[in-house]
Amino acid sequence: MGTDLIRLTAAEMAAVIASGETSAVEVTRAHLDRIAAVDARVHAFLQVDTEGALAAARSVDERRAAGELLGPLAGVPIAVKDVFTTKGLPTTCGSRILEGWRPPYDATVVRRLRDAGMVILGKTNMDEFAMGSSTENSAYGPTRNPWNLDRIPGGSSGGSSAAVASYQAPLGIGTDTGGSIRQPAAVCGIVGGKPTYGGVSRYGLVAFASSLDQAGPFARTVLDAALLHAAIAGHDPADTTSIDAPVPSVVEAARGADVAGLRVGVVKELGGEGYQPGVLRRFAEAIELLDSLGAKVTEVSCPHFGYALPAYYLIAPSECSSNLARFDAMRYGLRTGDDGTSSAEEVMAVTRAAGFGAEVKRRIMLGTYALSSGYYDAYYGSAQKVRTLISRDFQAAFEQVDVLVSPTTPTTAFPIGERVDDPMAMYLADLCTIPSNLAGNAALSLPCGLAPEDNLPVGLQVMAPVLGDDRPYRVAAALEAGYADRWGHPLLEEAPAL
Amino acid sequence: MAITRDEVAHLARLSRLALGDDELDHLAPQLDVIISSVARVQEVAAEDIPPTSHSVPLTNVFRPDERQPCLAPDEALAGAPAVEDGRFRVPRILEEE
Numbered sequence: 116m117g118t119d120l121i122r123l124t125a126a127e128m129a130a131v132i133a134s135g136e137t138s139a140v141e142v143t144r145a146h147l148d149r150i151a152a153v154d155a156r157v158h159a160f161l162q163v164d165t166e167g168a169l170a171a172a173r174s175v176d177e178r179r180a181a182g183e184l185l186g187p188l189a190g191v192p193i194a195v196k197d198v199f200t201t202k203g204l205p206t207t208c209g210s211r212i213l214e215g216w217r218p219p220y221d222a223t224v225v226r227r228l229r230d231a232g233m234v235i236l237g238k239t240n241m242d243e244f245a246m247g248s249s250t251e252n253s254a255y256g257p258t259r260n261p262w263n264l265d266r267i268p269g270g271s272s273g274g275s276s277a278a279v280a281s282y283q284a285p286l287g288i289g290t291d292t293g294g295s296i297r298q299p300a301a302v303c304g305i306v307g308g309k310p311t312y313g314g315v316s317r318y319g320l321v322a323f324a325s326s327l328d329q330a331g332p333f334a335r336t337v338l339d340a341a342l343l344h345a346a347i348a349g350h351d352p353a354d355t356t357s358i359d360a361p362v363p364s365v366v367e368a369a370r371g372a373d374v375a376g377l378r379v380g381v382v383k384e385l386g387g388e389g390y391q392p393g394v395l396r397r398f399a400e401a402i403e404l405l406d407s408l409g410a411k412v413t414e415v416s417c418p419h420f421g422y423a424l425p426a427y428y429l430i431a432p433s434e435c436s437s438n439l440a441r442f443d444a445m446r447y448g449l450r451t452g453d454d455g456t457s458s459a460e461e462v463m464a465v466t467r468a469a470g471f472g473a474e475v476k477r478r479i480m481l482g483t484y485a486l487s488s489g490y491y492d493a494y495y496g497s498a499q500k501v502r503t504l505i506s507r508d509f510q511a512a513f514e515q516v517d518v519l520v521s522p523t524t525p526t527t528a529f530p531i532g533e534r535v536d537d538p539m540a541m542y543l544a545d546l547c548t549i550p551s552n553l554a555g556n557a558a559l560s561l562p563c564g565l566a567p568e569d570n571l572p573v574g575l576q577v578m579a580p581v582l583g584d585d586r587p588y589r590v591a592a593a594l595e596a597g598y599a600d601r602w603g604h605p606l607l608e609e610a611p612a613l
Numbered sequence: 614m615a616i617t618r619d620e621v622a623h624l625a626r627l628s629r630l631a632l633g634d635d636e637l638d639h640l641a642p643q644l645d646v647i648i649s650s651v652a653r654v655q656e657v658a659a660e661d662i663p664p665t666s667h668s669v670p671l672t673n674v675f676r677p678d679e680r681q682p683c684l685a686p687d688e689a690l691a692g693a694p695a696v697e698d699g700r701f702r703v704p705r706i707l708e709e710e
Contacts, residue, residue, distance in 0.1 A: 219688040313669050326667050355674040356667070425651040436628065443629075445703050447692030459704040466632035471630070477640060480624045481647060484616070487627070497654040499664030504657060507664060538643055539650060555668025581669060 120145040125191045125285040125339040132190040133179070139172035139190030143234050146192045150236065150283045150311060153613045158258050159268075159278035161197050162205050163237035167340070168192065172235045178232070188346055189232030190473045194284035197238035197572035198245055199225050199330075200319040209243040209253035209271075212442050212449045212470030218572050222319020223351045224288060224330050231346045236284055239274025243472045244439065245295055245323045247271050248544035251535050252474045261451075262571055262610050266528035269299025269544075272333070276303040279333045281613055286343050287333035292324050293427055294524070294548025296331045297560035301523035301574020304562045304606050306340045306591065307333050309548075311581050312555030313358035316351035324434035325356070326554045327427075335607060337561060337592040341369035341466060341536060344584070360582065363557075366584035372592035374408050379590070380415030384520035391526040393566025397573040398522045401563040404597045405520075405590070415516055422501045422548045429485045429498035430553070436482030439475065442467060455474050477538060506554045513580045518590055519549045523560040523574030551578050559587035562606045572606065615648040616641070 120142055123131070131137050154160055173192040195201070198208050200218035202225075207213045221229070242252035242372040250258040250273030258273045260266040261281035268277040272289030276299035279287045289296040295592060300307025309332045315330040322328060332343035348362040381402060386395060406412050444450040444466035445459070454466035471479070485494040492612055512519055524544050534541040551558040560574040575594070579586035599605070621641040625632045632640070686699055695702035 216692050219684055219691060287704055311669070313671075352676055356669070356671060358669060419657060422657055427654045428647065428651045429654060440629075444694060446701055448694070450694035453695070453704050457704055458708070460629070460707045462704045464626075464629045467629055468631040468633075468636075473640070476628075476630055476632070476636075477643060477647070479628045479630065480621065480640070480644060483624050483628045483647065484620075484644070487624075493655060494648075494651070496664060497658035498651075499666060500658040500662040501654045502665040502668070503662050506668065538647060553665075553668065564677070 117298045118422060121149050121282040122293065123285070124336045125188060125334060126342060127521055128191050128205040128285055129188050133185070139175040139234060140169060142190060143168050143192055145170040145239040146236055146284060153281055154283060156259065156264060156613060157261055157277050157281050157283070158256060159194065159239055159281065159283055161207060161240050161274065164204055164235060165251070166461065167204065168234050168236050171229070175232045175234070186231045186346070186502050188342055190234065191286060192234040192236045192284050193228060194236055194239045194275050194278040195225065195228070196241050196272050196287070196289050198241060198290055199288065200321070201225050201235070204238065204243070206238065206321070207255070208245070209241040209255060210470065210475070211254045212467070214284045214449065216448055220319065223316035223353060224347050225319065227347050239278055239287065242271035242276055243475050244435070245271040245290055245292055246474050246478055246535070247295070248298055248541050249534065251531060252472055254472055257531055260528045261613060262304065263528065265530055266571065267302070267531055269302040269528065271295040273299045275333050275420060276305060276307065279335060280305050280607060280610070285335065286339060288330060288347070289333055290320060290328055290330050291552065292327045292431060294545035296333065297548045297558060297574065297576060298524045298544055300333060300560045302528040302572060304334055304338055304572030304610065305335055306559065306561050308340050308344055308587065309551060309557065310344060310348060310360065310584055311358065311557045313356050314362070314584060315348050316354040316357050318351055318353040322438040324431040325438060326434060327431060330549050335605065337588060337595050338369040341365040341588045343507040352463070358582070363584040365585050365588045369592045371589050372596050373409040374405060374590055374593040377410045377518065377590065378516040379405055379410045379412045380512055380519045381412060382420065382519050382521045383414050384418070384420040385415045385521035389525055390522060391566060392567045394526060394573050395523050396583070397564040397566065398575060401575045402520070402593060403592060408593050408597055413516065415512045415519060417512055417550070419501065419504040419508050420550050421506055423553055424542060424546055426498040426501035426505070427545070427549045427553060428481070429494050431495055432478040432481070432482035433485045436479045436486065439479055442470065462467070474538070502553045505550050509550070509554045509556060509580070519578040519584050521576050523547060523576040526585050527566045527569055527571035527573060547576055554582045557584040559588055559591055563594070563598070564606065565609065572599040614645055615652065616645050
């Protein structure tokens with residue numbers, strides 16, 4: 116029973132728990148057993164909260180027994196990226212500087228998961244402070260791709276994507292600042308959504324680049340991702356950038372799965388040279404499938420997308436250099452070098468040098484440079500103008516089409532270690548995903564097959580206007596159904612057994 | 614060259630990062646490559662284009678000025694590296710005479 120339980124979708128798990136066929140405790144135990152069996156090899160989790168998970172599951176079972184009406188995901192386990200504060204449960208952001216820190220409060224996302232009766236299994240590995248595309252920048256060692264343990268699981272939310280792809284959890288929470296949900300989803304062969312900026316509260320999400328950071332769902336099916344999206348989205352007064360508008364009807368869209376007459380634009384600038392042939396091949400097939408399902412596919416040009424990557428690597432580091440100033444060795448986190456004679460400033464500098472890894476240091480210094488007087492206009496100022504140009508490209512495109520599509524990332528999962536000391540090569544992994552962060556619009560990645568040259572998953576990205584979050588779910592659900600007809604089984608079933 | 618090793622050392626000081634020589638030797642050429650590459654944004658950043666700091670326009674988000682529950686002092690101090698008399702204990706913050 117245990118093995119079967121973990122392979123259900125989240126919606127199916129919720130249904131068998133609600134019907135009394137099984138209990139939330141049993142479902143939770145099955146996942147804890149799976150974690151114990153495989154995570155020594157995958158290393159998706161930094162912290163497994165066995166006691167807390169079982170207590171949450173018991174509470175769901177008791178409330179159900181008492182006749183309480185529970186939400187659509189009650190009793191379903193979930194893996195949460197270690198960038199969200201969890202009251203009393205260690206939160207490290209993959210950094211030594213926060214080792215052992217137990218936050219005094221829950222992030223709004225975490226609070227909403229608990230309120231939905233969901234069972235938090237633990238906290239997942241990530242690139243330090245969400246800076247990276249491979250999860251290799253974690254101070255606690257890399258996570259491995261369940262499809263091939265020598266490959267990266269993507270990043271920065273690689274722990275959550277690997278956990279979901281390896282059946283350690285049916286659902287995961289990630290954050291996406293430049294692609295950190297969509298790219299790991301793509302390379303792990305699962306679904307990952309980046310909601311419209313401000314669609315999900317950032318309260319308790321440890322900030323990297325505040326104008327770009329956005330939390331979102333990982334799942335093995337489009338409907339599961341939509342159910343999770345709906346559970347965490349919506350206005351939160353504790354986050355001043357949270358949008359005070361109704362949550363787009365993503366669940367309905369995922370159940371709709373109809374693209375007849377939908378106008379789909381292929382972004383001319385996201386493809387071609389520098390992309391892995393197998394990625395382009397699966398992307399072309401996805402376009403054909405959309406066409407066969409009745410969508411009207413055209414090519415659309417977004418002429419400034421080529422400047423999105425350089426603009427991002429000025430804006431994100433600038434915001435990071437400011438946000439990470441809070442790690443000052445004074446109020447929480449690591450403090451080293453406090454020998455009774457050193458000044459606070461010296462202790463601060465020694466602690467930050469010891470507590471941050473190489474990529475975080477690179478970005479803090481890059482941001483400090485971009486914001487310094489004399490360079491501000493040339494770098495940060497110019498990047499902000501590019502951001503305007505990217506938004507204008509999207510606006511013009513969405514006057515012609517309903518959604519835009521591209522490969523999610525130019526390659527499949529690359530080998531662990533390959534790009535770790537070549538920052539520019541690593542940054543290219545986010546080439547296709549960054550424009551949606553700069554413009555704040557909704558986007559999602561779904562699996563569209565395996566690249567023939569390496570048998571690793573390829574992701575298709577669907578982008579929609581701000582607050583048009585329902586559209587990517589509609590397109591993704593239609594494609595998912597189309598692929599199910601073609602393949603006869605979910606893509607993940609082709610992954611080697613762990 | 615976009616940035617020299619001395620400038621990188623200065624950035625490290627501004628960033629409150631006490632980096633050793635080895636780390637500076639490693640980081641300086643990497644930052645040079647990155648800065649040279651991202652400088653491309655200047656190609657299209659014409660004068661008449663307004664900057665965007667935030668993708669979804671919002672102005673003056675206020676809440677009522679009402680008392681709300683907040684962390685108790687012991688909760689706020691629970692993660693502190695050092696505590697004394699219910700306060701954060703910090704290294705000396707003034708230069709010695």
